Amino acid sequence: MSKIxxxxxxxxxxxxxxxxxxxxxxxxxxxxxxxxxxxxxxGKYLRLPTSKIYGVATFYNQFRFSPVGQYHxxxxxxxxxxxxxxxxxxEEFQRQLNINPGETSKDGIFSLEVVACIGACGLAxxxxxxxxxxxNVDIDDIKKIVKSYRRKVSENA
Amino acid sequence: xxxxxxxxxxxxTKDGETILxxxxxxxxxxxxxxxIEGLFPTGACRMCVVEVEGMDGLVPSxxxxxKEGMKVNTFSPKALKARKTIIELLLADHPxxxxxxxxxxxxxxxxxxxxxxxxxxxxxxxKSQYDIDxxxxxxxxxPAKCILCGKCVRVCEEIQGVSxxxxxxxxxxxxxxxxxxxxxxxxxxVNCGQCVIVCPTGALREKSNLKVxxxxxxDPEKIVIAQHAPSISxxxxxxxxxxxxxxxxxxxxxxxxxxxxxxxxxTSFSADLTILEEGSELVHRIKNGGVLPMMTSCxxxxxxxxxxxxxxxxPNLSSCKSPQNMLGAVIKSYYAEKENLDxxxxxxxxxxxxxxxxxxxxxxxxxxxxxxxxxxxLTTRELARLIKMYGMSLxxxxxxxxxxxxxxxxxxxxxFGATGGVMEAAVRTAYYLLTGKELEGPKIxxxxxxxxxxxxxxxxxxxxxxxxxxxxxGNAKKLLKEIKNGRNDIHFIEVMTCPGGCINGGxxxxxxxxxxxxxxxxxxxxxxxxxEIRTSxxxxxxxxxxxxxxxxxxxxxxHKILHTHYKKRDVLL
Numbered sequence: 001m002s003k004i005x006x007x008x009x010x011x012x013x014x015x016x017x018x019x020x021x022x023x024x025x026x027x028x029x030x031x032x033x034x035x036x037x038x039x040x041x042x043g044k045y046l047r048l049p050t051s052k053i054y055g056v057a058t059f060y061n062q063f064r065f066s067p068v069g070q071y072h073x074x075x076x077x078x079x080x081x082x083x084x085x086x087x088x089x090x091e092e093f094q095r096q097l098n099i100n101p102g103e104t105s106k107d108g109i110f111s112l113e114v115v116a117c118i119g120a121c122g123l124a125x126x127x128x129x130x131x132x133x134x135x136n137v138d139i140d141d142i143k144k145i146v147k148s149y150r151r152k153v154s155e156n157a
Numbered sequence: 158x159x160x161x162x163x164x165x166x167x168x169x170t171k172d173g174e175t176i177l178x179x180x181x182x183x184x185x186x187x188x189x190x191x192x193i194e195g196l197f198p199t200g201a202c203r204m205c206v207v208e209v210e211g212m213d214g215l216v217p218s219x220x221x222x223x224k225e226g227m228k229v230n231t232f233s234p235k236a237l238k239a240r241k242t243i244i245e246l247l248l249a250d251h252p253x254x255x256x257x258x259x260x261x262x263x264x265x266x267x268x269x270x271x272x273x274x275x276x277x278x279x280x281x282x283x284k285s286q287y288d289i290d291x292x293x294x295x296x297x298x299x300p301a302k303c304i305l306c307g308k309c310v311r312v313c314e315e316i317q318g319v320s321x322x323x324x325x326x327x328x329x330x331x332x333x334x335x336x337x338x339x340x341x342x343x344x345x346x347v348n349c350g351q352c353v354i355v356c357p358t359g360a361l362r363e364k365s366n367l368k369v370x371x372x373x374x375x376d377p378e379k380i381v382i383a384q385h386a387p388s389i390s391x392x393x394x395x396x397x398x399x400x401x402x403x404x405x406x407x408x409x410x411x412x413x414x415x416x417x418x419x420x421x422x423x424t425s426f427s428a429d430l431t432i433l434e435e436g437s438e439l440v441h442r443i444k445n446g447g448v449l450p451m452m453t454s455c456x457x458x459x460x461x462x463x464x465x466x467x468x469x470x471x472p473n474l475s476s477c478k479s480p481q482n483m484l485g486a487v488i489k490s491y492y493a494e495k496e497n498l499d500x501x502x503x504x505x506x507x508x509x510x511x512x513x514x515x516x517x518x519x520x521x522x523x524x525x526x527x528x529x530x531x532x533x534x535l536t537t538r539e540l541a542r543l544i545k546m547y548g549m550s551l552x553x554x555x556x557x558x559x560x561x562x563x564x565x566x567x568x569x570x571x572x573f574g575a576t577g578g579v580m581e582a583a584v585r586t587a588y589y590l591l592t593g594k595e596l597e598g599p600k601i602x603x604x605x606x607x608x609x610x611x612x613x614x615x616x617x618x619x620x621x622x623x624x625x626x627x628x629x630x631g632n633a634k635k636l637l638k639e640i641k642n643g644r645n646d647i648h649f650i651e652v653m654t655c656p657g658g659c660i661n662g663g664x665x666x667x668x669x670x671x672x673x674x675x676x677x678x679x680x681x682x683x684x685x686x687x688x689e690i691r692t693s694x695x696x697x698x699x700x701x702x703x704x705x706x707x708x709x710x711x712x713x714x715x716h717k718i719l720h721t722h723y724k725k726r727d728v729l730l
Contacts, residue, residue, distance in 0.1 A: 036337055040729055049320035049345075050336035050729045058325045065337065 001041040004030045009045050017046055024057055033064045061114065066104045069111035071149050074128045075101070078117025084124035085139075090114065092142045093127075109153055110146075161227040176218035176229055177205050187231050188240065188269055190357050191306035192219045194671065196315055201307050204240055204269065208233040215239055241273040249280035251358075252301050258359040263667060265357035266304060287332060292340030294519045295348035295364055295512040300332045303360035309333060309352035316656060318631040319462065321346040333360075336729045345465050345728045347630070349458035349654045350512030350536075350663015363512045363664060366533040367543060373504040373533070374417040380498055383418040384484050384563075385409065385508040387425045388574030388659040389537055391680040392510065395666040395673070396541030397551045402676030404684060407556020412544050414557065418506070426563040427484035428570030428582070429693035430702070431455060434719055435477045436586040436693075437710035439649055443620070448472045450625075450640065450647045453579055455479040457517035458654030458663075460723060462630050467637055468725035476720040478530070480573065481507045481514055482523045484563065485530030486718040491706045492562075500528055507534045510574070510662030513654065522721050536664025567696045568688030575678045576628035576658035577604035577611055580651040584615060584624060585692045592618045599691055605682065607657050607675065610636060612647065623647040629656035 001009075008026040012019050020042070027038050034057060036050075043050045057063040075090045094100060097110050104111040120126040123135035134145065159170045163185055170179040175198065180187050191202040198220040206215035210228035215236055218229075230236065247266060255261050287300035307324065310333060314320040321344045325334045335344040353361045373379045390406035399405065406423075413421045439451050454460055454475040463470050478486065485505045493500045507514055511534075517523065518531035535543065544551070558564055569585055572578030581604045588596040603613045604624075609632035612625045623646045627633040633652045640647070655662045660677040661669070690696060707715050 036729060039336065043730065049314070049323070051320050051323040051334075051344075052314075054334075054336040055323035055325045059327045 002031070002035075002037060005038045005041045009042070012045075015046060017048055020046060020048065020053065020056060021060075024053070024063060028063060031067075033067045035065075061102075064102050064111075064113070066102075066111070067108075069104045070109050070153065071129050072111050072113065073097075074113050074115045074118070076116075076118045076120065076124070076126045076128075077114050078121065078124075080117070080121035081125040086125040088139055089125050089127065089137050089142065092139045093146075096142055096146050109150070159223050159225045159227075161223050161225070161229060163229045164231055170223045174223055176207060176209075176216070176221050176223055176227075179223050180218065180229075180231060185231060187218050188272070189219055190265060190269070190304065191308060193308055193311060193355060196311055199307055199311070201305070203243055206236050206239050207231045208236050237273065240269070241275060244270050244273055244275055245279050247304050248275065248278070249282060250284055251304070252284070258302070259362050259365075260359040264359060265668070267358075285329070290341055291364070292342040293346065293348065293364060293516070294342065295515040296341055296346065296350060296353060297362050297364045298333075298341060299360050299362075300334070301360075302358045303333055304358055305331060305333070306357060307333075308355040308357070309361055312351045312355050313346075316629050316631050317347070317349060317351060317654070318634045319345055319347055319349075322352070339729065343728060345730050347458040347461040347465075347654065348513035348516040348663075349630070351655060353512060353663050354661075354665070354667055354669070363536050363539065364515060365539060366515065366535055367539055367546075369533050370506055370535060370543070373506070376504075378502055379504045380419050380502050381417065381504045381506060382420045382422065382488055383413045383506045383508055384422040384424045384427075384481070384488075385413070386481065386510055386574070386659060387423075387428060387571045387578075388510045388662065388665075388677065388681070389508050389540070391574065391677045391684075392537050392660065392665050393541060394551060395669075396538065397544075399551065400676070401669075401673040402680040404680050405551055407558065408551050408554040410559050411554045411557040412549055412551060413508075415549060415554075416543060416547055420560045422484060422488070422563040423559045423566050423570075424480050424484055424507070425566035425570035425573065426696070426698065427480040427487065428455075428573040428579075429567050429696045429699050430483050430487070430719070431477055431480045431573075432569060432579075432582045432586050432693035433699060433703075433710045434483075434715060435475050436583050436590055438475055438477065439583070439587060440590050441711065443622070443648060450650050451475055452649075453651045455573065455579060456652060456654045456659075457511070457513040459630065459633065459652045461513070461516070461726065462633070462654070464723055464726040465728050465730060466634075470637065471723050471725065474723060476716075476722060478523065478719055478721050479514075479517060480570075481509060481534075482517065482530040482721075483719050485518075485523075486525045487563075487702070489528050489530065490525055490718050491702065495562075495705075504532045505530065507531050508537070508540050509534050510537050510659040510664045511655075512536060512663040514664070522723075525718050537662075537666060538664060541666070562698050562701065565690075565696060565698045567690040567693050568685035569691055569693045570696070571681055571684050571688075574659045575605075575681050576607070576609075576653045576656075577601075577626040577651065578658065578681065579653075580604050580613075580624050580626045580649070582693055583649065583651075584617075586694045588615075588617050589692065589694055591620060595692065600685070605678075607671075607678065609656060614646070622649065624649045624651075626651040626653075628653040628658050630654055632656075 101114040127134045168183040187205045189205040200217040200220040205218045207218045208230040290298040373381045394403045394405045452473045489500050515534040523530045569582035581601045585599045610627050614623050625647050661674045
């Protein structure tokens with residue numbers, strides 16, 4: 001069992017299945033994602049089959065099963081952003097990065113996530129990359145944005 | 158006791174019963190796609206909605222308790238319209254490829270569409286795309302055909318205690334899958350096929366071996382040998398409209414020959430052989446302080462279950478191969494040598510009530526000198542398909558008997574098809590081995606019937622032994638827990654993966670109810686009642702096999718071809 005899971009579980013003595021979601025949240029908070037090993041260890045602790053835990057975790061958007069990339073892109077799909085065209089923005093990112101929301105690119109550079117309103121409705125459609133907000137995102141900008149981060153990576157390498 | 162009125166008819170109901178149950182008992186059919194008798198209702202499919210006087214909406218009869226004086230209409234225009242709409246909506250996200258589907262003709266979704274008169278596609282839209290999972294050697298999963306009734310998830314969890322699948326994702330993306338969407342082959346799935354039995358559509362089916370078998374039959378070089386498991390002869394008939402429980406062994410043998418199998422043997426023969434080996438192993442363990450309780454090893458789902466969930470009990474498993482693999486191994490050794498056949502040209506086909514047998518046949522340890530014991534496995538359903546494909550029917554055939562030297566079986570071997578049967582057969586022979594006398598009766602009533610867990614204490618000579626028979630892995634799990642907690646009055650445990658045993662196996666005809674299973678069971682008991690030879694050790698051909706080839710039970714030769722061993726399996730549990 002990883003140290004992270006162990007330390008999380010130690011906060012839940014005599015836990016039963018109703019503690020599953022808080023435990024998953026804590027592990028993801030510390031580990032960044034839910035690994036097979038974590039899920040198995042949690043399952044053993046709560047006496048729940050891994051299939052059940054995976055079922056619960058996939059039910060909610062907040063859980064991911066691969067570590068986030070070097071640059072974590074969050075696409076706002078709140079109402080205002082939706083009206084201002086966040087769906088084409090999301091689709092363009094999916095096309096450019098060849099990943100779906102919740103996934104990480106094979107090179108580990110980008111990960112994509114869909115989030116509900118981030119409170120930047122005046123800037124819709126808005127996205128954040130590692131917390132930095134990009135306002136009024138235009139589909140034609142996306143290629144440039146992705147490229148700029150790729151360049152950063154290669155410059156640092 | 159309540160009296161309720163259903164469709165203007167008064168019916169008596171039990172306290173706390175659901176409307177659906179009451180209707181079923183009264184012979185009033187209410188359709189359902191998600192209900193499993195004996196399990197808690199989920200109300201998932203809403204097909205069983207009925208109109209109850211005084212209530213605003215329709216109520217799901219599977220989850221609604223009866224009340225005194227309740228007035229129910231099962232086919233009011235409102236109820237029928239709701240059902241029809243549900244089917245239309247389900248079909249809107251269904252591949253619509255009935256003509257190409259293995260369940261064409263016995264699909265519950267198709268059946269209801271027909272009954273409710275669905276004649277046009279009222280709803281259309283983009284259909285969901287899913288990956289097929291063909292990774293398992295036993296079970297084939299096509300989520301596109303799934304209607305999310307949840308029955309597979311529930312038998313896997315509640316009956317079998319395995320839980321290898323569950324609902325994943327949410328809303329319109331919901332599908333059934335394993336943890337982390339791994340293939341069934343690397344999941345905790347034990348291949349029992351109970352999910353296939355309850356699946357209303359073609360979303361779950363067995364991995365078909367028909368093509369390899371047909372190719373082998375058509376290959377003039379190959380000597381294709383069929384062996385049929387004890388329970389096949391009392392279930393195959395159902396696929397041809399014969400009522401459950403009729404023994405069709407003679408015409409089945411005849412059909413197998415007509416299909417082109419070069420030899421037809423009865424696995425009940427090697428069930429007798431299993432009893433000799435397993436019975437001797439038990440006596441050896443008891444006399445020499447070996448690991449007890451000993452547990453049977455004929456049900457391959459159970460073996461994988463122990464390897465995954467209870468590896469600490471692997472030493473308790475009998476080292477005997479299953480009857481299927483024992484006969485396969487004997488055919489490719491003793492029989493081939495005796496008949497002067499080229500072992501490499503022999504193609505062994507097991508006709509089994511079981512999907513897990515397909516997995517068992519592929520296990521690397523199941524071989525003799527590098528030759529696989531069994532080359533292909535067909536389920537009862539697949540055999541029926543093959544017979545129909547060749548334009549035959551069971552109705553116009555003359556019964557024939559199986560080939561020698563494995564044609565003769567004791568009825569003890571035949572009992573393997575029902576839960577408790579292996580134990581009954583084993584006790585008959587263990588009694589003889591320990592006392593030199595035959596068990597009187599020799600029926601052991603307390604080991605019979607469909608109970609999931611049966612425990613019997615027996616006095617054999619000066620030895621008092623406890624034996625147990627569990628069927629359905631959930632029941633086996635309960636027993637193992639007791640043993641873990643110190644229960645030590647049981648020496649020998651028979652476990653059948655499927656509830657009721659092989660007669661209700663994952664490869665048997667679908668859409669059965671409990672009465673069908675009872676009829677199959679009764680048929681096996683009748684065969685035993687009327688048989689001349691009722692003990693495995695009384696089988697003359699078994700005696701001859703030992704005299705000519707094996708020597709004695711547990712001999713070096715026996716160990717080489719009839720025994721094996723298992724090891725811990727690492728999967729996500």
